Amino acid sequence: MNSVQLIERLCAAFGPSGREEAVAQLIKEQIKDICHSVHTDRMGNLIAVMKFGDVNAKSRKRIMISAHMDEVGFMINEIKSNGYLGFDTVGGISESVLAGRRVTVLGKDATLSGLIASKAIHHKEKKDRSKTTPIDKLYIDIGALDGDEAKEHVSIGDFATFDSPFYTFGDGMVKGKALDDRMGCAAMIEIIRRLKENPAEGNTDVCFCFTVREEIGLSGAKAAAYRIRPNMAIVLETTAIADIADVPASRRVADVGGGAVISVMDRSTIYDKALVSMALDIAKERSVKAQVKRYVSGGNDAGTIHKTAEGVKTLAISVPTRYLHSPACVASINDYYAVRDLCEGIIRASASKEEI
Amino acid sequence: MLDKDKIKQAIFSLCSVMSVSGFEKRATPYIESTFKDNFDSISCDAVGNHLLVKKCGKENAPKVIIDAHMDEVGMIVTGITDDGFLRIAPMGGLDVSIMQAADVIIYGKEELRGVIASTPPHLKKDDKLPAPDELLVDTGLNGKAVKELVDIGTPVGFAPVYGELLNGRLIGKSFDDKACAAIGICAVASTPPEVLAADVYVLLSATEETNRLGGVSAAVFATDPDYAMVIDVNLARVPDTKDFETVEMDKGISISHSAATHRGLTLATEELCREKDIPYTPVAAPSSTGTNAATVNLVGLGVPVVDVGLPLACMHTYNEVISMTDICSLASLVREFISSDKLADKMARREDIII
Numbered sequence: 001m002n003s004v005q006l007i008e009r010l011c012a013a014f015g016p017s018g019r020e021e022a023v024a025q026l027i028k029e030q031i032k033d034i035c036h037s038v039h040t041d042r043m044g045n046l047i048a049v050m051k052f053g054d055v056n057a058k059s060r061k062r063i064m065i066s067a068h069m070d071e072v073g074f075m076i077n078e079i080k081s082n083g084y085l086g087f088d089t090v091g092g093i094s095e096s097v098l099a100g101r102r103v104t105v106l107g108k109d110a111t112l113s114g115l116i117a118s119k120a121i122h123h124k125e126k127k128d129r130s131k132t133t134p135i136d137k138l139y140i141d142i143g144a145l146d147g148d149e150a151k152e153h154v155s156i157g158d159f160a161t162f163d164s165p166f167y168t169f170g171d172g173m174v175k176g177k178a179l180d181d182r183m184g185c186a187a188m189i190e191i192i193r194r195l196k197e198n199p200a201e202g203n204t205d206v207c208f209c210f211t212v213r214e215e216i217g218l219s220g221a222k223a224a225a226y227r228i229r230p231n232m233a234i235v236l237e238t239t240a241i242a243d244i245a246d247v248p249a250s251r252r253v254a255d256v257g258g259g260a261v262i263s264v265m266d267r268s269t270i271y272d273k274a275l276v277s278m279a280l281d282i283a284k285e286r287s288v289k290a291q292v293k294r295y296v297s298g299g300n301d302a303g304t305i306h307k308t309a310e311g312v313k314t315l316a317i318s319v320p321t322r323y324l325h326s327p328a329c330v331a332s333i334n335d336y337y338a339v340r341d342l343c344e345g346i347i348r349a350s351a352s353k354e355e356i
Numbered sequence: 357m358l359d360k361d362k363i364k365q366a367i368f369s370l371c372s373v374m375s376v377s378g379f380e381k382r383a384t385p386y387i388e389s390t391f392k393d394n395f396d397s398i399s400c401d402a403v404g405n406h407l408l409v410k411k412c413g414k415e416n417a418p419k420v421i422i423d424a425h426m427d428e429v430g431m432i433v434t435g436i437t438d439d440g441f442l443r444i445a446p447m448g449g450l451d452v453s454i455m456q457a458a459d460v461i462i463y464g465k466e467e468l469r470g471v472i473a474s475t476p477p478h479l480k481k482d483d484k485l486p487a488p489d490e491l492l493v494d495t496g497l498n499g500k501a502v503k504e505l506v507d508i509g510t511p512v513g514f515a516p517v518y519g520e521l522l523n524g525r526l527i528g529k530s531f532d533d534k535a536c537a538a539i540g541i542c543a544v545a546s547t548p549p550e551v552l553a554a555d556v557y558v559l560l561s562a563t564e565e566t567n568r569l570g571g572v573s574a575a576v577f578a579t580d581p582d583y584a585m586v587i588d589v590n591l592a593r594v595p596d597t598k599d600f601e602t603v604e605m606d607k608g609i610s611i612s613h614s615a616a617t618h619r620g621l622t623l624a625t626e627e628l629c630r631e632k633d634i635p636y637t638p639v640a641a642p643s644s645t646g647t648n649a650a651t652v653n654l655v656g657l658g659v660p661v662v663d664v665g666l667p668l669a670c671m672h673t674y675n676e677v678i679s680m681t682d683i684c685s686l687a688s689l690v691r692e693f694i695s696s697d698k699l700a701d702k703m704a705r706r707e708d709i710i711i
Contacts, residue, residue, distance in 0.1 A: 080595075082595065084595065092477040092478070093477065094474065094475070094476065094477045094480060094483060095483050096453070096456050096474060096475075096483055096485060097456050097457040097474050099451075099453050099454045099673075100451070100453075100454030100458075100670065100673040100674060100675055101454075101457075101675070102517070102519070102527070102675055112521075112522070113519050113520065113521055113527070114521065115521070115527055115670065115675050115677065117594065117669060117670050117675075117677070118594075118596075118670075119594050119595070119596050119597050120451070120591055120594075120669070120670060120671040120672065120673075121449060121450075121451035121453075121671070121672055122449075122591055122671060122672075123591065123596075123597045123598075123601070123602075129451075129452070129453075130452070130485055130487070131453070131484075131485055132453055132483045132484070132485045133453050137596070139595065141521065141525075141669070141677065142521055142522055143520075143521025143522030143523045143524075143525040143677075144522055144523070145522075145523055145606070149522070149523075153522070164459070165459065165515075165517060167469060169468070169469035169470070169471075169495075169496045170440075170468075170469070170470075170494075170495050170496015170497045171496055171497050171498065171501065172496075173496035175459070175469070175471055175496075240476040240478040240479055242475065242476075242479050244439075244441060244473050244492060244494065245437040245439055245441040245492055246490070246492070251479070253479070295479075297478050297479055298478040322473070322494065323457055323471065323473065323474045323475075323476060323494075324476040324478060325476050325477055325478075326456070326457035326474050326476065327457050328457040328458070328459060328471040328472075328474075330471055330494055330496065
């Protein structure tokens with residue numbers, strides 16, 4: 001399975017915040033035989049540990065690598081008497097990408113195809129035709145004829161995600177739902193494989209945390225970081241960018257094709273200065289394309305990890321991704337390689353240091 | 357017998373062929389190769405109307421048209437930016453609120469995939485809907501590469517992905533009106549010639565969505581039929597709509613009562629439905645049907661026409677919804693309509709030279 005196929009499989013898995021089991025299962029299958037241990041903690045985080053150097057050494061370093069398994073999605077909050085389902089978003093989704101979309105509902109016994117629908121444009125008043133349809137005017141149609149039939153399949157509190165095909169297009173681009181953050185998960189799986197083949201040097205534990213519930217407020221990573229108490233942490237992410245026509249350069253955040261995005265500051269973290277410099281140096285040494293994030297926006301698991309216990313030096317490396325949190329996220333596969341390769345380089349360099 | 361599965365596959369297959377208004381001729385090779393064994397002739401006129409003819413073998417047989425429009429709503433390229441994004445304009449009455457983040461196919465020198473750009477919540481100031489001319493298609497290519505493959509005027513269609521909901525509801529793009537076209541073709545193709553009461557002209561008409569219902573008239577004029585049935589989709593009843601302007605799904609087809617259609621043929625079609633146990637709902641469309649029927653009615657010396665509707669939800673989006681139950685009702689009606697000697701006798705043209 002090559003990188004694109006791995007990303008495709010991960011993106012296809014159903015995993016809105018709070019229901020990450022299927023993603024965790026898929027990841028576990030990929031890495032269970034090549035790590036020292038793979039455990040699921042009480043929050044649902046999947047934590048895989050690789051130990052390098054002398055396992056009995058008195059002082060060992062601990063590096064935490066983190067990517068979140070969850071994706072933005074929906075929760076059913078009403079089953080209407082006409083068989084349609086009312087819903088709310090899980091995580092931040094813009095109302096402008098809801099109407100007309102296909103969704104997958106994880107019902108009682110099986111997944112169901114559904115459609116986020118509203119009345120046709122023909123029935124909309126003229127003033128409403130140029131407006132986004134608000135979520136309370138939208139409903140999910142699963143084809144049920146009435147409320148009783150809908151209740152046979154779905155309960156209040158059931159989850160749903162976008163149903164959107166993954167494909168490659170253009171010049172090395174990938175498109176799909178849940179690239180945020182299954183690309184981070186894919187990078188960790190590939191780094192684990194490489195470290196298995198060619199182990200890192202130094203007395204170091206590298207703890208790969210596939211975390212839950214990032215999209216609703218960074219909650220899974222909090223428990224994972226507290227359990228691991230790492231000396232340093234690297235968050236592998238996607239970052240929302242707007243490098244498209246008609247957007248001024250000052251607001252584009254980063255560029256597709258520009259390589260791994262290294263964050264200096266976002267809405268939840270001011271990143272460790274030394275780690276940012278090291279990342280840029282290693283990118284140069286290893287000829288990996290990298291760019292510094294040019295806009296203070298967004299946030300990720302670093303926001304909670306860096307505040308854990310006595311505090312953790314934290315770095316975030318992201319794949320610049322267009323149209324984040326939509327059913328059609330777009331990223332460049334070369335930028336994904338850059339994130340993967342840069343992170344591997346930083347792990348190797350940090351693991352071999354006396355102190356980090 | 358009508359084969360449900362065959363009809364469903366025919367619908368998915370025909371609806372997948374891009375035929376944005378004005379580009380119906382792109383479908384000619386598909387139509388010819390797929391249906392040539394079931395019809396006596398297949399042709400395409402200057403406007404883009406396709407005509408599939410099946411003769412009944414009787415001398416001086418009357419001619420009946422079964423019309424469904426072949427064009428679909430879509431987009432056209434109006435500009436190409438230096439960084440490889442396309443500017444687009446809607447072709448037909450697209451719902452702009454469903455366009456952001458949609459998967460599209462650009463039918464340039466090669467078929468290219470694209471995504472309509474959207475702004476993520478992280479970078480958004482408000483949830484204002486962009487005007488159609490502010491929409492961009494992301495091709496994933498740089499400006500130079502795009503310009504080699506795409507010209508201004510290139511059609512852009514939504515990517516076809518078909519699926520099913522509960523209760524035999526089908527979802528996907530372009531059911532308006534190619535689902536009806538596929539149903540019409542299947543119904544006619546599966547009827548043996550000796551059963552036909554008239555020579556049947558299945559008309560897959562052009563530019564209904566953009567040309568104020570005008571494309572159809574050229575083919576109707578050339579055919580000069582004795583009577584005609586227009587089959588098009590009809591707005592299904594969903595929350596927040598009025599009962600009188602919608603039709604319930606799963607209750608069969610709709611038959612329009614309108615000053616723009618032929619009353620005698622309309623009543624005879626309803627009678628046929630009752631005789632053959634085909635469920636239908638009469639609807640009132642006072643001065644216009646909003647379909648090709650009103651245009652067909654006024655071609656040449658005038659054509660008696662009945663307007664029949666297939667209930668459809670989420671019209672003019674890429675996930676329209678139709679019901680298998682209604683599809684079967686429509687297929688049965690088309691079959692009975694072209695096989696009814698009573699109707700053919702009633703509608704066959706008499707010498708009506710007045711001056």
